Amino acid sequence: MTAPANMPAVGVAGITAAAAVAPIVWGTTYVVTTQLLPAAHPMTASVLRALPAGLLLLAMRPGIPPRGWRLRTAVLGMLNIGCFFPLLFIAAYRLPGGLASVVGALQPLIIIALTLMLRWGRPSLAHLLWGIVALIGVSLVSVTGGASFDLLGFGASVLGTVSMASGILLTRRWGTPPNTHPLNSTAWQLIVGGAAIVPLIPVFDRGPWDPTAGGLAGYAWLTFIGGALAYSLWFQGARTLAPTGIALLGVLSPVTAAVLGWVVLGQALTLVQIIGFVVALGGSLGGQLTPAYRSRAALRQAIS
Template sequence: MADAPVRPVGALPLFPAVAFVLVWSSGYISGPYGIQHVAPFTLLTFRFGVAAAIALLLARLLRGPLRIDRSTAVRIGLTGLAMNAVQFGAIYLAFDAGLGATLASLLHALTPVLTAALAALFLKESLSARQLLGLVIGVAGVVIVLGPDIEGAGGPVAVGLGVFSAITLSLGTLGQRWIGHAPDPLWAAAVQFAVSVPPLAVLALALEGTHAVSDPVRGGLAVAFLAIVNSIVGLLLLAALVRRGGAGSGSSLFFLSPPVTAVLAWLVLGETLTGLEVLGLFVAVVGVALGTRRAAPRLIS
C-alpha cells in the first residue's frame, strides 16, 4: 500500500476553509435580514433554541453521554452566555439600530488581535510588535470606514453596540481558555447554546412582547438558516479546520470575512461602499491579516 500523502503543518484543507469563510460571513447577512421580520431577542431565542436541540441530539448520538464536573460545566455555561447571549444580543441590537453588515464583520474581524491584546493586559501573555501593529492598523481602517459622519454607520448607539459586541467576543475567547480541559467541542457548544436560551427568552418577552414576529415565513427561514448553517454547520467546519490546521485555524481566516461580507451585503441587502470606505476596508483587512499571521497557513486542495 502506498504511503498516505504528508499534509504540510499548518496547511488548511481548501473546501472546509472556503466554506467556513462563506458560512461565517453569511451570518452578517442573515442576522440583519432576520431582524426585519423577527425582533432581535426573539430571533436569538429561536436561533439558539433550535441550535441547542440539534447540537444536543448530535452530541448524544455521536459522542455519547456528557461527562464533566460541575466546575467545568459552570465555566462552559458562563463562557457561552458571553459568547452567545451577550455578544449576539449586542450585535443584533446594533443591526436593529442601523449598523451595516460589512462594518459589523469588520469589527468582529479585529477580535483575534484584540484578544491577543487583552490576553497581554489581563493574563500577562506576550504581545508581539506585529500583533500590536496589526491591531493599530486594523483600528485605523475601521476609523476610515466610519468617516467623519458616524450617523451614516447607524449612529453612535449602533456603533457602540458593535464595538461592545467585538469586545465581548474577545473576552469570550479568553473564557474558552478559562474553561481549561473542555469536553468534546460539540457537547460544549450544545451546553453553551442551551444556557443562552432562558435569559434571551426573558428579555424577548419583557422587551418585545408576544407580537415580535412580523413575517412568520421569512422569519422562520432566517431562524432555520441561522441555527442550522451559521451555528451547526459553522461549528462542524471550524472543528474540521482545527483538526487539520491547529487551534488558531479559524482566527487565521478572519481577515477574509469583511471583503466576503461586503460582496454578500451588496448582493443580498443592497449595501454599497464609498471609495473611502473601500480604502478603510482594505487597511483594516491588512491589519487583521498582519495581526493574525503565524506561519501563514496554506490552503490545499
Template sequence: MRTLRPLVFLLVAAIWGTGFAVTEVGLRWLPPALFAAFRFDLAAALLFALAVWRGNRLRPAGRREWWPIVTGGVLLIGVHHALLFAGQQYVPSAVAAVLLGLIPIVTPALTRLSTTRERLTPIGLLGVGLGFLGVVTIANPDPSNLVGSDLRGVALVLGSALAFAFGAVLTHDATATMPMLAEQAWMMLVGAVVLHATSALLPGESLSGVVWTSAGVFSIVYLAVVAGAAGFALYFWLLRRVGPVEVSLLEYVIPLFAAVVGWVALGEAIAPTTVAGFAIIFAGFVLVKRQSIRTGLREWRDRSITATQRAD
C-alpha cells in the same frame, strides 16, 4: 492538521459573512433578540440530537466541564448578541461595525489577564491596527454619527465586543474534556436562555409581534444550522488550535465576505472605500500571519523541488 487551519479560518469567515445577508432578510419579519434566541434554540436541539446519535456523553462532569460551557454560552453567544442587538437600536450599523472591529485589538490585552502565553509582536500589532483601519474604511461611518451616537448604544455595542473577546480568552484557557458536540450543544442552549431573557426585557419584543413567513423560517433555519451549529463548531475547533488572538482576526475578514454576498444576493453596491478597505485589511493580515505565510511558501517550494527531483 496545520494546513487545515487557514481553510477553516476562511470557511468560518465565509459562513458568518453570509449570515449578515440572511439576518437582514429575517429581521424584516422577526424582532432581533427573539430572532437570535430562536436561532440558537434550533442550533442547540440539532447539536444535542447529533450528540445522542453519536452516543456522546451529554452530562457535564463537574466544574471543569461546566466552565467552557458557561463562558462560551453566556459571553460568546448570549451576552455578545444580546448587547449587540440592544445597542444597534441606538447607533448606525457603520458605527457598530467599527466598534466590533476593536475585538482583535482588545483581545491581546485580555490575554495578559489570563494564563495563556499568546502574544503579538510589534509588527503583528501594526497588522492588527491596519486591519482595524480597513474595517473603518469599509464601514465609512459619517463622522457626525461617530460623535453624535447615543452613548447608550456605543456602550452596549462596545460591551458586546468586550464580551466576545473575553469569552474567547476564557473558553480557550479551559481544558476540553467533554465531547465537542455535547459541549457546544450546551453552549448554544445557555446562549439561547440569555437571549430569551434579553428579548423579554427589550421593548417591542414579543411572540405576538412575530410574522411567520417562509423567508423568516428559512432565515432561522439557515442561521441555526449553517451559521450557528456549523459555524460555531468550526470557530471553537479553530479557537482551541490557534488561540483567541489569531481567531479574533475573523472580525476583519468577515466584512469582506459580507460585502460580496450582499452584492451578489441583495444587489448592494460595493463602494470604492470597500475595495480600499479590503486592500488595507489584506496588508494587515499579511503582517500578522507573515510567519505562517513564510512557512507555507517554504513548504510549497520544498514540495515542488522534491517533485521535480523525482520526475528527473
C-alpha cells in the same frame, strides 16, 4: 501560522480555513435578516440561531459536561452567546454606518491587551500591527459619512466585543473537557447562551411574529449554518489557534456583509471601500502567517 509549535502546518492551515468559514457565514446575517426575517424580532432570531443548533449538536454528541467543567461551560456560553448576541443586536440597531463593525474589529487588540494584563502570554508586536491594519481596513469598508454616535449603542458594541474576546481567550486557555467531544462542548455553550436570551424576547422584540416561507428559510439558515456549523468550526479554531489569530479572522464578517450588500442589495461600492477590503484581508491573512508568541516558553505559559 498561529498555533502550537508541534502542530503540522497542513493541520493548522486546515483548521484556520475551516474557522474562517464561520465569520464569512456570519457576514450573511444582515442580508438574511433584512430580506427574509420578520422585522423587529432580534432576540427571537438570536434564540433560534443558538438554542435549536445546540440541541441538534447535543443529539449528535449527547452527554453533560463533567464535574468541574459545568461552571466553565456556562461562563463560555454566556460570554460567546448569551451576552454577546443581545449586545450585538443593540449595537446594530443604534449605531448606523457600520460603526459597530469597526468597534468589533478592535477585538484582536482587546485580546492582546487582556493577554498582557492577565499574563497569559506575550503576543508578538507583529500581531499588534496586523490588528491595527485590519481595524483600518474594516473602518474603510464600514464607516460612511452618515455615521452618527449613540452612547448606548457604542457602549453595547464595546461590551459585546469584550465579551467575545474574553470568550475566545478562555476557550483557548481551557480547551475541551477531558473525554468530551468538542461538539458536545459547543452544544452546551449554544444551549446555555440561547436559553439566557429567551427572557429578553418580550423586552426587545415588537409586533406579531408571523414568519413567511422565506422567513422560515432564513431561520433555518441561521440555525443550521450560522449556528450549528459555524460555531462548531469557530470553537474548533478557538481551541486550537492563537486567540489573536482567530480574532483576526473575525474581520471577514463585515467584509462579507459589505460584499453581499453590493452584490445582492445593489448597494454602492466606493473606491475607499475596495481599498478597505484589500487592507482588511491583508491584516487578517498577515495575522495567520505571523507567530503568535515570541518564544515557545511564552506559548507554553499562555496555554498552561
